Amino acid sequence: MSSEKNKPLTPLVLRFHHLLCLPLFEGKGYSDGFSENMAGIKRRAESTEENITFICDFDSVCKGCPNKSEAGCLLNEDGKEKTEDKDRYIAGLLGVEEGFSADYKTALKTAEEKIHSDGFFKICGECRWYRAGLCRFDKWRDKVEKIIKT
Template sequence: MKPLRLRGHHLLCVHGFRGMGYSPSFVKKMWEVVTKIRDEEQDFPIQVVAALDDTCMTCPHHGETACQADPNSNEHVISMDQKVIRHLGIEENEIYLKSELVRLTAQKVRPDDLDYLCANCSWLPYGVCKEGIANVQNGNVAQKAKVSTGRKSFSQQYHFQNS
């Protein structure tokens, strides 16, 4: 089985993802990846990279070899990738089983760690990332829904961001 290529920071994003994204095609691809990650019955290889990955290919900001959302975006996302890789104690470009990466995330990443690991990420203020990491810590990798408050959740609506 060909490994899924995921950026270091996307190892955390998948747990907080609620349907927001840069374009409809990006959201669709991210949901595919997120669904596989959250399926506790599936285990598969993931190559962890600090570069464009399988989800980036559907983002309107990807270039041939780098993120081109703005002049500093590639440097910023690579920095986040490298911080997450170091924090998890794994190696860039190596292949790990999904179950091992989820276990390491649950053991080593606390919601407040995202303030450093994901500093200046435009999605961090929404709070869904910290909520997702808290769920993983509590054994809720599948991100099973909470009781509805009657308001639309982020998973019930789409939100697109240009940068």
């Protein structure tokens, strides 16, 4: 009988806009389960060179989120820009297509080169975590720099 420890890891899949959220994540989330899952993904992405597939749909982070529903992300419902549109916008800035694959640091390096303060604000400006003061462009850049250098 194989133990949990020996179970192969499910490949990491990230939606593009989570390249902005993950570096800034400091433990606060939509539920305890969400935060635990996101912290594990952040640790894993930062400590390995495995390839991640980037998409514009539910991903490994969404898996643990109470906003994930059959009808889509519940955050779409209050008239905000659809989360999928945010992903497509970031993919466009990066100059890549859905299904792009790269290790986390390489993807972050590209994001750092291509995403400027106006693009960051367009995606994050309406988000509750931005409004709560947890996320800022300069802070994102600092975090990305640190991750890339480790």
